[in-house]
Amino acid sequence: MMETIKAVCLFSGGLDSILVIKILESQGIDVKAVMFVSPFFEDRSLGSPATLIETAWKKWQITLEVVDLTEPYFPMLKSPPHGYGKNLNPCIDCKILMLKKAKKLMEKTGARFIATGEVIGQRPMSQRRDTMRIIERDSGLEGLLLRPLSAKLLPETIPEREGWVDRESLYDISGRSRARQMALAEKFQIREYPSPAGGCILTDPVISKRIEYMLKEQVEIQADDIALCRVGRHFVWDDGTHLIVARNQAENARLTSLAPRGQTLLKVRHFPGPLGLFSSRGPDSAKLLTAAEIVCRYSKARHENSVEVQATEVKSGRERILTVTPRWELNGIGCSHL
Ligand code: SF4
Structure with missing residues (x-):
């Protein structure tokens, strides 16, 4: 045979x-x-x-x-x-x-x-x-x-x-x-097949920049970090501080499920709006306040003068209430939009 x-x-x-x-x-x-x-x-x-x-x-x-x-x-x-x-x-x-x-x-x-x-x-x-x-x-x-x-x-x-x-x-x-x-x-009678889509996020200019940033800033990267690169708007500071702001309800859920243990979730109180996911190398309350201000800018509270933002540490569940004014201008605060 x-x-x-x-x-x-x-x-x-x-x-x-x-x-x-x-x-x-x-x-x-x-x-x-x-x-x-x-x-x-x-x-x-x-x-x-x-x-x-x-x-x-x-x-x-x-x-x-x-x-x-x-x-x-x-x-x-x-x-x-x-x-x-x-x-x-x-x-x-x-x-x-x-x-x-x-x-x-x-x-x-x-x-x-x-x-x-x-x-x-x-x-x-x-x-x-x-x-x-x-x-x-x-x-x-x-x-x-x-x-x-x-x-x-x-x-x-x-x-x-x-x-x-x-x-x-x-x-x-x-x-x-x-x-x-x-x-x-x-x-060959193949009737069903996907269209040739760019299924690889490494060819996407925006997501590529985010991954490049993570590769540079983080000692260890995991699959969930890459998943986070697909979500939301990203803001970064020179010292590795990082904020992700969701763009819709689905991304809010995604941020919550992916949030790594060392990070802080930011949620505008009393108004609908996106969640933010904040991480910094050490305690940095000034940048946390700025991050809360940025999150407010994308919420229904964007035209308010004083807004409460709930900051929840993912690991411990510890909550704080920050009172901030929505921030429209990013110039001069050492943070850029990735
Ligand atoms: S890196 Fe290049 S070859 Fe590899 S999956 Fe992405 S597009 Fe395809």
Whole structure:
């Protein structure tokens, strides 16, 4: 009996990776899809690993393994050997990290190669011909990394040379147009797939700045800190003091649930308004008062002269009432809007 060839495919949930799995399966290859999750991309807002696995199977009959990349991601993000893209996105090292992990899975499961949905010229940093070569080399996968959508435009890989995969049935897609992928979706009867969204917050200029600030100011960063970077308006002082002001009801709930133990929640009394989350390195009542003034500025009490703000220490639950005047002007107080 002929041995079934196994492969591991990086799965993002987008059309390109779905297609790659279908292309390989149509050649009789047994494909194990692996999805990497982290607070930066494909975060928990998409659901628990169990939900992701169930969705992949229900929608596309894809067998999925979900791997959390958070822990190794932080040290890489602080100083990626191949640098950042336009924002804080270390795309080349991010891909290398994922592929190194996928290589381990390949070895563990007896798969012979790895496939990705990468398309030459689709992304400015990680999907250029030269960087694709670097990614293949630095992940230790020389010859074993197949990009079926662009394979005919790339040097032949071992799976093609060895006849595990039929190169002639692969594709020569390049660039940012989605037309050929959509035609392939028709061919493989893939009716439901997410639009190509920028699912990675490291490419977002505003959130990138906040994460960069946290990486610089905090000794230890955790997934919840990154989740906080997605929430509210951020105000920072030169000494690392930080205020986040929610923008709506949902963000109020998010701030409350994410509030780290060493921080203080600020709530305007007697008027509807946003919550603030304040943190400073040491006791600093002057900055706490300024933070309360800023929070008032976004509340219904913004035109009042004297407003009470409840300051609750998250860790101890200790409460204080501060009386302040809403602050409209940030100039001259050493605080900036991130
Ligand atoms: S966009 Fe984000 S997830 Fe994608 S390769 Fe770049 S850093 Fe990684």
